[in-house]
Amino acid sequence: MEQKAKKLRLFIRIGMPFIILQMLCxxxxxxxxxxxxVIITVLGFDRITDEDGVDKWQVSSFVMQxxxxxxxxxxxxxxxxxxxxxxxxxGKGLTISEAILDFTKRSPRVPxxxxxxxxxxxxxxxxxxxxxxxxxxxxxxEYRPGAFVMICxxxxxxxxxxxxxxxxxxxxxxxxxxxNTSGSSGIARGVKLMDFTADLLSTDRDPVAPEIRLxxxxxxxxxELAGPPKAVLVEGIGIFKDAKLVGWxxxxxxxxxNLLTAKINxxxxxxQVKKDGKWFTYLVERSTPSLKVTLIDDKLNIKVGIEVKxxxxxxxxxxxxxxxxxxxxxxxxxxxxxxxMHAIETVRGDESDCLGFSEELHRxxxxxxxxxxxxxxxxxxxxxxDVQVNAAVENTGRLGQxxxxxx
Amino acid sequence: MKIKLKSLLKRSxxxxxxxxxxKVGQTPLEKHPLSASLEQNLTExxxxxxxxxxxxxRKFTLNCEPPINAVAVFADTLIDVKSGSETILKVxxxxxxxxxxxxRITKSNAIQILNERLLTAMNTKITxxxxxxxxxxxxxxVAIVIDGSSSVLTCYVGGSPGRIIEEPITEPVVRGPRDGFxxxxxxxxxxxxxxxxxxxxxxxxxxVGAISKTVVxxxxxxxxxEDSLIEEVKTxxxxxxxDVVNGSGTIEEMITDxxxxxxxxxxxxxxxxxxxxxxxxxxxxxxxxxTPMTLIAPTTFISLLQASEDYDNAFIYASFVRLIRVxxxxxxxxxxxxTVAIMTFHQEIIPDKLMxxxxxxxxxxxxxxxxxxxxxxxxxxxxxxxGVRLPRTIGQSVSIVGGLVIGQASVNAGFVGYIAVIVxxxxxxxxxxxxxxxxxxAIRILRFGLIILASIMGGVGIMMGLxxxxxxxxxxxxxxxxxxxxxxxxxxxxxxxTFIRVPWWAMLTRPTxxxxxxxxxxxxxxxxxxxxxxxx
Numbered sequence: 001m002e003q004k005a006k007k008l009r010l011f012i013r014i015g016m017p018f019i020i021l022q023m024l025c026x027x028x029x030x031x032x033x034x035x036x037x038v039i040i041t042v043l044g045f046d047r048i049t050d051e052d053g054v055d056k057w058q059v060s061s062f063v064m065q066x067x068x069x070x071x072x073x074x075x076x077x078x079x080x081x082x083x084x085x086x087x088x089x090x091g092k093g094l095t096i097s098e099a100i101l102d103f104t105k106r107s108p109r110v111p112x113x114x115x116x117x118x119x120x121x122x123x124x125x126x127x128x129x130x131x132x133x134x135x136x137x138x139x140x141x142e143y144r145p146g147a148f149v150m151i152c153x154x155x156x157x158x159x160x161x162x163x164x165x166x167x168x169x170x171x172x173x174x175x176x177x178x179x180n181t182s183g184s185s186g187i188a189r190g191v192k193l194m195d196f197t198a199d200l201l202s203t204d205r206d207p208v209a210p211e212i213r214l215x216x217x218x219x220x221x222x223x224e225l226a227g228p229p230k231a232v233l234v235e236g237i238g239i240f241k242d243a244k245l246v247g248w249x250x251x252x253x254x255x256x257x258n259l260l261t262a263k264i265n266x267x268x269x270x271x272q273v274k275k276d277g278k279w280f281t282y283l284v285e286r287s288t289p290s291l292k293v294t295l296i297d298d299k300l301n302i303k304v305g306i307e308v309k310x311x312x313x314x315x316x317x318x319x320x321x322x323x324x325x326x327x328x329x330x331x332x333x334x335x336x337x338x339x340x341m342h343a344i345e346t347v348r349g350d351e352s353d354c355l356g357f358s359e360e361l362h363r364x365x366x367x368x369x370x371x372x373x374x375x376x377x378x379x380x381x382x383x384x385x386d387v388q389v390n391a392a393v394e395n396t397g398r399l400g401q402x403x404x405x406x407x
Numbered sequence: 408m409k410i411k412l413k414s415l416l417k418r419s420x421x422x423x424x425x426x427x428x429x430k431v432g433q434t435p436l437e438k439h440p441l442s443a444s445l446e447q448n449l450t451e452x453x454x455x456x457x458x459x460x461x462x463x464x465r466k467f468t469l470n471c472e473p474p475i476n477a478v479a480v481f482a483d484t485l486i487d488v489k490s491g492s493e494t495i496l497k498v499x500x501x502x503x504x505x506x507x508x509x510x511r512i513t514k515s516n517a518i519q520i521l522n523e524r525l526l527t528a529m530n531t532k533i534t535x536x537x538x539x540x541x542x543x544x545x546x547x548x549v550a551i552v553i554d555g556s557s558s559v560l561t562c563y564v565g566g567s568p569g570r571i572i573e574e575p576i577t578e579p580v581v582r583g584p585r586d587g588f589x590x591x592x593x594x595x596x597x598x599x600x601x602x603x604x605x606x607x608x609x610x611x612x613x614x615v616g617a618i619s620k621t622v623v624x625x626x627x628x629x630x631x632x633e634d635s636l637i638e639e640v641k642t643x644x645x646x647x648x649x650d651v652v653n654g655s656g657t658i659e660e661m662i663t664d665x666x667x668x669x670x671x672x673x674x675x676x677x678x679x680x681x682x683x684x685x686x687x688x689x690x691x692x693x694x695x696x697x698t699p700m701t702l703i704a705p706t707t708f709i710s711l712l713q714a715s716e717d718y719d720n721a722f723i724y725a726s727f728v729r730l731i732r733v734x735x736x737x738x739x740x741x742x743x744x745x746t747v748a749i750m751t752f753h754q755e756i757i758p759d760k761l762m763x764x765x766x767x768x769x770x771x772x773x774x775x776x777x778x779x780x781x782x783x784x785x786x787x788x789x790x791x792x793x794g795v796r797l798p799r800t801i802g803q804s805v806s807i808v809g810g811l812v813i814g815q816a817s818v819n820a821g822f823v824g825y826i827a828v829i830v831x832x833x834x835x836x837x838x839x840x841x842x843x844x845x846x847x848x849a850i851r852i853l854r855f856g857l858i859i860l861a862s863i864m865g866g867v868g869i870m871m872g873l874x875x876x877x878x879x880x881x882x883x884x885x886x887x888x889x890x891x892x893x894x895x896x897x898x899x900x901x902x903x904x905t906f907i908r909v910p911w912w913a914m915l916t917r918p919t920x921x922x923x924x925x926x927x928x929x930x931x932x933x934x935x936x937x938x939x940x941x942x943x
Contacts (some may be wrong), residue, residue: 025867
């Protein structure tokens, strides 16, 4: 009892000052009020050559504008579509920080990056200085690992002319597109900053990032445009090699890439198949890729198997007999196989291994990986790739008899 | 230095002074026997009850040969006068003729005959002492002083009517008994005795207060309750030396373990079913005369989250409600503080969709969020206090004026933001979900401290505040029972009646700290069985 009390006294004498001193790490001097923040929602990075001929960074940003977000979104749809809920600020400088300071100096407030949900990297920046950008983002005090990284053709700054089309702000449009496209249409894949960084730094894999484009919706209502004149679209994937943008996967290839690398559980990806002169539309409901990479005599053997299950949702008036389902399944498998193969060939043409083949070897046969480690890119380029697609039609989607005019 | 400061503080708060209570105007404590002469006794009694308008001296004559003078002394405000006249005066003055032939009333045996043969009152007592006599008269007895006798017959003829038993206002239930305690401790005891019809239910009467002579009834079930607990409670109650004890709050503060505790260490209730349940758990109930609020000791933190209705409701629903209460306890304690901390220190965790709303609502506000929240909390406390004190009919208009007009108007005018109003409203509702009112007040006070800590140090401040609250709660004991038991120290067996309430057939044991003497409550395997089972 006596010793216990002694120990307690010792703890109080030595421990408590430490605890109390720790509390001085934070205090009222650390206070920042929400109204003192410049909340940056999207960052766009560009490399430009300035008028004086010096290569500089140009950083564009969407800044959340208080007071307007509510008017457009929370006001209950009172038709204030002219209101831009986000400011566009742009600055340039020799370093990224200088470029950001170049525009944040316009406000007496502190830049705040915790809500930066998307990062857009321009083509030139992606080719010349990807690492500094990623390094800068990872070093931010308000580092957001879940931010989406996107690539655009041309200058990123052009994208900041876009206006919100679906959501109340472009930043939200962007984030939702990046997050959901891989499931909804398969034409792109959202990549989070942490995954992008991990792939970028890994020794056996290259990163990818979705491509973002500016589109000009033409739909008109009366004389005026029905929507904004410029909007954003996430479509396609940019592929990297050693922190350099080297190529692009277009729409079809992006679907192939998605089927190849990801498990798909929600059905929204459609694949068009032509058989006997008629177009069928096949909706992928579930898809499970399996990957087997082996090293035989210094040659990489890659076996890709994809189990696809789905249904026919459109058949151009053809009445599928049960006996024909086998044939159509075969045709679908072939079609998907071609898409996947084409995606693989495109990636190999750019000498990038963003499909994770080498990573698979590294993971499951580390001994073999050691043999090829020094020249893994060449090994990948010369690999035998075998794609086996097994597509199943679970449902022809027919409503009893075909709809037929009986006049 | 330290001691000087302490004594200075004590003196300024007038804690010091003469140790013993001076009893002003009290009759001397030593025995003061009655004399045989009615005249002398009357003079003495009139001296004692000088200027006591409610004490009546009723002179009459015993119907015998020779007639004997007598006086009935009583406080007419305390007795049932009608029943008194029927049970005492009528029989004495008229029915002495019905006595057998061989019984003759004389001065020496008048008391005995009255007591044994004539009076129809159920409760009679004989005394030979003035002081005792005075006490009897003042507790509502009729004293019959007879000439030539040095002893006095006192009888109880029923008290003046008090408040009728009605549903307790502060602890209403949906399902459960509707009777509540009243001011008269005898009725309260009857409500308990009706629930526990066993001679093991013991009632000990103590008297507290030199002038008020308040009756304090100690109630427990012998064999279940720890003997040391009864001794401790008795010692603490007997230690109280004061002149007037007004209610159970006074007793509570005088017997509580920690004199400065924010949390209630002795629970109070108006519900007899709650008291009966506590008695069955091995706790002690302390009835104080003239208050419906009955004390229960010892108390644990968890019991503040238990409502008597939990034991009547289906156990699944009761458990659900318990969990809701735990959640609302945390909301009531922490929500404003967390809001302040997030809005001033940790904006990173605001989701960006919410950020737009926050940014908009906070843009043009004149005060920082902590001022807003403190202001609104204070306003709510004022509103609540005003609503409690006012008559119920006006109370509604207060809530309309306060809640709707001022709340809405202050937001529209731009004094405070929506967030502060929402947070304060949520907190207020959550704090009302705590069944124990005293615990609710403790939470309310701590909330203010946490808000200030959060505004100074953010999340670290909240954690610090919670740490110290927890330190404190871990150290407190209520009559020897750790306040946080059965969670700290952890007694898994007792968790059956904490965050959840297990079905009654699984309530096999009493709480360990109060019920070890007779731990087992019921037979095992009493759960619901199918009709064909249990036949053998």
